Amino acid sequence: MNRALVGRIADAVLYEGYILYPYRPSVKNRQRWTFGGLYPEDYAAASGGADAAANQAECLVRGDENTTVEVVARFLHLTARTVGAFDPPLTDWPGDAAPPARPVEALRTGGRLFQAWQEAEEREVALSDLKLSDLRAGPRRERFAFPGGRRREPVRGDAGDIVGVLTREQQAVAGEVEVAAAVAGEGLYRVTARVSNRTPWTGGGRDDALLRSLVSAHTVLGVSGGEFVSLTDPPDECRAAAAACRNVGVWPVLVGEEGRADAVLASPIILPDYPDVAPESPGDFFDGAEIDEMLTLRILTLTDEEKQTMAAVDERARALLARTESLGRDQMLGLHGTIRSLRPLPGEGGRG
Secondary structure, three states, rough: OOOHHHHHHHHHHHHHOOOOOOOOOOOHHHOOOOOEEEOOOHHHHHOOOOOEEEEEEEEEEOOOOOEEEEEEEEEEEEEEEEEEEEEEEEOOOOOOOOOOEEOEEEEOOOOOOEEOOEEEEEEEEEEEEEEHHHHOOOOEEEEEEEEEEEEEEEEOOOOOOEEEEEEEEEOOOOEEEEEEEEEEEEEEEEEEEEEOOOOOOOOOOOOHHHHEEEEEEEEEEEOOEEEOOOOOOOOHHHHHHHOOOEEEOHHHHHHHHOOOOOOEEEOOOOOOOOOOOOOOOOOOOOOOOOOHHHHHHHHHHHOOHHHHHHHOOOOOHHHHHHHOOOOOOHHHHHHHOOOOOEEEEOOHHHOO
């Protein structure tokens, strides 16, 4: 498996929906993380099926009893970042003994802007060296848990006094990855990877449940001593077995070097086999269509105040702004859409 290439695509999926244009707090970004969210089971049940607590990827592997697979479940663990103001400012920082601050949406001081937002931490749960013979005998289950926490960071004014505080609070999350295998034909196996959110939830709205969710959840599968079969375009002899695969919330596609079949990405976003970031891209969001040029131009036309608000969101938004503003003329021209392939239109002589 080409881990660098697979990881680049998987990271693009991980942060899809992380921050939408206009790339700053707005109506459009008030409800985020709409792709691949796995919510606590009790919350999902209370939503009447509108929100999922688990996803399932099923794919086909050519191999034998000694073929091994690895499964990596990936997701984002959210952190609520709140902003508080001290009236009057504090002269020193007493740490955990600091008094309560007045909650504000944003705090501007010394030419800087501090914005309430949600941050994210990448999480992975890996299961490796799983022999198909063992998975046929019974599923392998791996429980996982990531703790929560709370930390406060002082915000200093120009005079060095403490005018506010940033509070970052992360809720604990827990879940389970289950991997199983079954014979799907001669020399053909169906591998199932299921990721479930087992985090307790005692009530509250969507924002509360979101902080206890596995966000942008997807799965990367690798194989050794065998190969995956494309579910997008399976060979004739595998079509029935491919049609019998049950995928819930994700869809497996071949990833990595085109022509190799040792890695699969089960993505909550519809992708073709062997997806890749366009070579013209200065970053990890570009797919070679004019929509990316349009978004780039819109960033460049933001007012200085809007750019400052965008930069205050977090490091990823700040890096996107800096990257866009540093694009040269040739790079901008490269964003103007690219033809990857041509085919004749139906009709006489190949012309419509």
